[in-house]
Amino acid sequence: MRASGQLVARVLAEVRRLCVPGMTTFELNQTAEKMIRDAGAKPTFKGYHGYPFTLCTSVNEQIVHGFPSRYQLRSGDIISIDCGATLDGFVGDSAITVPVGKVNQDRLRLIEIAIECLERAILECRIGRRLGDLGWAVQSHAEANGYGVVRDHVGHGVGRKMHEDPQVPNYGKPGKGSEFKPGYVIAVEPMLNMGTHLTKTLKDGWTVVTQDGLPSVHVEHTVAITEEGPDVLTRPVVTTNENVSHISTVLAETMVSA
Ligand code: MF3
Ligand code: CO
Numbered sequence: 001m002r003a004s005g006q007l008v009a010r011v012l013a014e015v016r017r018l019c020v021p022g023m024t025t026f027e028l029n030q031t032a033e034k035m036i037r038d039a040g041a042k043p044t045f046k047g048y049h050g051y052p053f054t055l056c057t058s059v060n061e062q063i064v065h066g067f068p069s070r071y072q073l074r075s076g077d078i079i080s081i082d083c084g085a086t087l088d089g090f091v092g093d094s095a096i097t098v099p100v101g102k103v104n105q106d107r108l109r110l111i112e113i114a115i116e117c118l119e120r121a122i123l124e125c126r127i128g129r130r131l132g133d134l135g136w137a138v139q140s141h142a143e144a145n146g147y148g149v150v151r152d153h154v155g156h157g158v159g160r161k162m163h164e165d166p167q168v169p170n171y172g173k174p175g176k177g178s179e180f181k182p183g184y185v186i187a188v189e190p191m192l193n194m195g196t197h198l199t200k201t202l203k204d205g206w207t208v209v210t211q212d213g214l215p216s217v218h219v220e221h222t223v224a225i226t227e228e229g230p231d232v233l234t235r236p237v238v239t240t241n242e243n244v245s246h247i248s249t250v251l252a253e254t255m256v257s258a
Contacts, residue, residue, distance in 0.1 A: 002233050021100060022072050024068075041087035043083075054083070057080070078111060097114065118188060149191070151169065193212075
C-alpha cells in the first residue's frame with residue numbers, strides 16, 4: 001500500500017503547485033489522471049458509484065466530493081483536492097486543502113487547525129487506542145477553536161477497496177469504540193467548517209456543502225497502524241530530485257502541527 005500511497009502523495013504535490021488564479025479545476029483533474037495512468041495505476045474514484053472524475057475538487061463552502069469543472073480558481077479561494085489511486089490492487093487515499101493566491105487570515109487559520117486535527121488524529125493511530133480516542137482528538141481541537149466538525153461524512157478503512165470497515169468518525173468519546181490492531185489501515189479525514197457542522201448535498205447528487213455557506217476544509221491521509229506506531233503512507237517522502245521542490249511544503253505542514 002505504500003506504493004499507491006506515495007503515488008497519491010506525488011500527484012497531490014504536483015496538483016498543489018497548479019492551484020493558482022485562473023487554473024480550472026478540470027485542468028487539475030486531467031493532470032492528476034495522467035500522472036496516475038502513467039504510473040500504471042487507476043484513478044480509484046472514477047466510476048466509483050458513478051463518480052465521474054479522478055479528483056474531488058471542493059472549493060470554499062464545498063466540503064467534499066466537488067466536481068472538477070470549468071470553474072477558474074480565484075485569489076482568496078481555498079480548495080480541497082481529494083485523490084485516490086489503485087496500484088497493484090491497493091488503494092491510496094489522501095486530500096489536501098490549498099489556499100489560492102492571497103487568502104484571508106480566517107481561512108488560513110481554518111486550514112492550519114484542520115491540519116493540526118489530522119496530525120493529532122494520526123498520533124492516535126496506535127495499537128490499543130480506540131476509534132473514540134481518534135474522534136475526540138479531532139473534535140476537541142476543532143471545537144476548542146470554534147469550528148464545526150462534519151458528522152455526515154467520515155473516514156474509513158482502506159485496502160484492496162477504498163471503503164472498508166471500520167468507519168472513522170471525526171468525533172467521539174475517549175476510550176470508546178473499537179480498538180486499533182496491528183495491520184489496520186485507515187483513511188483519516190477531518191472536515192472542519194468555519195460555522196455550523198451541518199451539511200447538504202447539491203442536486204448533482206455528490207457535492208457536499210455547508211448549510212450556512214461558510215468555508216470548509218478537508219484534509220486526509222492513509223495511515224497504517226503498526227507495532228512501531230502510525231505509518232502515514234500518503235505522507236510525501238523525498239526520494240528523488242523532482243520531489244525536492246516540495247520539501248518546504250511538507251515541512252511547513254509538519255511544523256504547523258509540531
Ligand atoms: N476520500 C473520499 C472518501 O473517502 C473520496 C471518495 S470520492 C468518490 O470518501 F467519488 F470516489 F466517492
Ligand atoms: Co477517503
